Amino acid sequence: MIHTIRLAAASRWPLWLASTAALALIATPVTARPVKPKPAAAGIVSPEAMRVHRSLLTLDTHLDTPALLSIPGWSILDRHDARRDFSTVDVPRMREGHLDGGFWAIFTPQGPLTPQATRAARDAAIIRGVEIREMVAANPKVFALADKAADAAKIAASGRIVVYMSIENAWPLGDDVTLLDTFYRMGVRISGFAHFRDNQFADSATDKEKWGGLSPAGKALLVEMNRIGVVPDLSHSSDHALEDALALSKSPVILTHSGCRAVFDHPRNIDDAHLRALSAQGGVIQINTVYVKAEKRDPAAVEAFKALMAKYPETRALTAQEHAAMLAERRAMEAKYPLIDGPTFADVSANLLHALKVAGVDHVGIGADWDGGGGVAGMEDVASLPKITEMLLKAGYSREDIAKVWSGNVLRVLAAAEAEAAREAAAPTS
């Protein structure tokens, strides 16, 4: 089946649902995301915690919000409500939660590895990148594209939102790893390899093992990342792919949105041995809010949601009217099948604190997977982010430690990728 150019549908459904076919391969039961309670209002943390939080440069390494940009009538400048349209990031809520910006993802759900589908995915990924640039170009007083690691602080100091770009799933690159340079020129500074399924570059954490880690093409892609200064992202890739990247990358690797298997045993998360290996290599894990705890809901919910998905297929662009109707039906469905048990802010905290304990404060950050399934009871959207700072202060971490978690560590890793690219550019060719 031909994939359409539009990937707006990537945001239409939560990732847990869009990936049910892939997830069926693994043991963990698929359950629905919780009904989003009322978003947290200002004053959710102490004035002292808020003062510290506002003094920090705060970046999230996995914002799936770009998938919302092409929804008719949806504007990132407007304030939205997670209970009504299931979105979690917009400018007013970023201001309220003091999120300075981050890495805005070009996400491509994995399709068949045919030349035709791959070319369509390539075109869609380029369009998504253009949409991110258009968001910045249309609002130059609100957003600014970031180039180097050093740019983030300058942009935030100017009162604008920091926009680095990232690739989630390198499938659109096809068999031409030099295409990564085109995306680099668009603004991409982090790239993953695979998503929920194996592809030409790597085994997925949620698929059967095909390559035993990175494929030969994946290793060539890693060489290209190091050459041009893109940070390799091993979230979604298998443990063996992570091991290959740790062994072969000449600069530190990142997990842009992952959790700890010791807290929640799920293939998307990593165990303590890999966490220590990541730390030893100089890399960083950015804690997400999706795979933090097993969820329990009426089994009928999954079937009901699948039927709703079939009614509004991902491959068809919706009119504004259809989109509104789809949201209304989804709200009704969320109300009909309430969560029996699900993740809360305490579970996100447990993942974060465990990673800090095992990997160390120089190797942990935040990548909550907003608009990609992220958000839990007690931290429903980015307006709630000061709670993370307050929780870390209460756990005994200093302002300097928390500054590393909120941006220092990822920017160190990005700067290291820049330094490696500069070193290779200066090295005599053999």
Ligand SMILES: [Zn+2]
């Ligand atoms: Zn993801």
